[in-house]
Structures are given as C-alpha cells and as structure tokens.
C-alpha cells in the first residue's frame with residue numbers, strides 16, 4: 791500500500807524539478823521556458839498546498855484532536871508565509887523579470903526547503919500513523935485533485 795509520506799514526498803521532488811528548470815530559464819532570460827516551467831511550478835505547488843490543507847491536514851486534526859498547537863498548524867502558517875512570495879514570482883514571470891524571479895525564488899526556498907523536510911520527516915509520517923487504513927481513501931481524494 792502506498793503511504794501518504796511516499797506520495798507527497800514524490801510530489802515535492804516533482805515540484806522541485808519545475809523550480810530548477812524555471813530558475814535556469816530565468817538565469818538565461820529564456821522567457822517562454824520561464825513562463826512554462828515557472829507557471830507549472832506555481833500551479834503545482836498551490837495545488838499541493840490545497841491537497842494538504844483541504845484533505846490531509848483536516849484528517850490528521852480530526853484523528854488526533856491536534857488543531858491549534860500541533861504540527862499541521864505550523865505547516866499552515868508556513869504556507870501562509872509563502873503566499874506573497876508566490877505572488878511576486880508570478881508577477882516576475884509576467885514581467886519577464888529574471889532577476890526579480892530569482893530573488894523571489896530564493897526567498898521562497900528559504901521557507902520551502904525546511905518546510906518540506908519537516909513534512910517528510912514529521913508531518914507525513916505522523917499522518918500515516920494517525921489515519922491508518924484510511925490512507926488509501928485520502929490518497930484517492932488527493933490524486934483526484936492532481937493536475
């Protein structure tokens with residue numbers, strides 16, 4: 791049976807790939823590539839956050855009763871911190887502003903890198919443990935949201 795940890799970790803890797811290709815495109819002023827890869831990065835990351843906040847975290851909170859001070863609350867707060875930076879990246883793509891894109895991307899990854907590590911090492915394993923045999927049903931919901 792596929793775990794939440796494996797599935798969501800795989801999505802992190804996939805999303806990171808778009809970020810790397812977008813950063814390379816921004817570096818070389820390859821605007822069509824930046825629009826495609828950067829646009830896909832933003833769309834997939836936003837969808838990934840929706841999967842967490844809309845499906846997985848509520849299931850965790852329901853099972854454990856940890857709502858206010860638990861790990862999912864911390865993850866939600868970090869998602870909120872990312873939102874204005876994602877807007878800046880979107881604006882930089884539209885404006886063909888390679889330097890602005892790289893600056894915003896760097897700021898994002900200062901949050902996103904440790905965030906993903908915390909999810910992979912703590913949040914997702916706790917989720918797998920908390921939801922038990924409900925994991926398959928939750929993953930089916932998550933996959934239905936995939937782009």
Ligand SMILES: [Fe+2]
Pocket residue numbers: 839842865869905909
């Ligand atoms: Fe997250």
Ligand SMILES: [Fe+2]
Pocket residue numbers: 798802838842906909
């Ligand atoms: Fe995540």
